[in-house]
Amino acid sequence: MFAFITTLGFAQSDRFWSENYGARGSFVTDKAVARQSFPKEFKLFNLNIEPLRQELFSIVDQSSRRTAVISLPNAAGTLEQFEVYEASNFAAPLQARFPEIRAYSGRGITDKAATLKLSISPQGIQTMVFRSEKANEFIEPYSIDHKVYAVFESQRDKGRLPWTCSTEDQQYNSSLRSQMPSTNIVGSSAGELKTMRLAQSCNGEYANWFGATSSAQVALVLAGFNATLTRCNGCYEKDLALHLNL
Incomplete structure (x- = not known):
């Protein structure tokens, strides 16, 4: 019994993470937690971010x-x-201007x-x-100070949000294939990602959400872009062998 408890305790904490057993109502939560799509079931962990940041930044090397x-x-x-390993979403000149905002694949x-797919910035x-x-x-992030994080599985309750996609993927895919002309062209088998540049716009409401109220706070907006694009690139790389850079 003692060995089992010791193993379990080790599995739930290390120099980066420790499970949070506090009452969920005791936290001032990040505003993103209030969104309708935030999951009902999740685990909470404390993050000691500095050792993790040091580990991640130690492998930043363009060569x-x-x-x-x-x-x-x-x-x-x-x-x-x-x-x-590092998988930046920024073109080299932009990455050099904002070295504290990074993205990784693993x-x-x-x-x-x-x-x-992992993104990191001064915001967490x-x-x-x-x-x-x-x-x-x-x-x-779960707590407003971004020291406590929520871990959860993808959850979608049909009809919970005001808009629901009703497209039947399999039927739609079959319909598209039937309209495509037959061809003998063979797709690329090089096993490499194609990198393309992304033109990304931003309005005032988007910038304000991340705390930016002037152009001097562009890093806050870029951190938001980076977090979203990291996840999007995870899908594009897997499905299309495509990576987008700002």
Whole structure:
């Protein structure tokens, strides 16, 4: 029994993460927690971000793909290891101007079928984990000071939001294929991502959401762009072999 308890305790904490057992009502939450789509079921973890930031920033090197091993909590409440490398969403000149805003990709060590997308900035981290035959998982700030994070599986309650997509994917895909002319063109098998530039606009409401009220606070907006684009690129890279850069 003692060995079991020791192992369980180790699995739920390390130098980056520790499970949070506090009452959820005791936190002042991040405003994103109030959105309608925020999940009902999630785990809470405390993040000691400085050691994690140091580990991630130690592999920033444009000349070679260096890797680091980090741990992240999963929706089951245990920690998993990932091998990560930098996968910037910024063109080189923009990345040089904002070195504190970064993006990473990773592959699972504990779960070898898992792939990771992670963004980090002075405002904290966000992650998306793609799993095989399982729901995708996310990590987002939960407390307003971004020291406590929520870990949850992708959850969609049909009809809960004001708008619901009613497209039947399989039927739509079959319909599109039937309209395409037959061709002998073979798709690329190089196993490489195509990188394209993204033209991204921003209005005042979007900037205000991230705390920016003037052009001098553009880093706050870029951190928001980076967090969103990191997750989007996770889908584009997997489905289209395409990576978008700002």
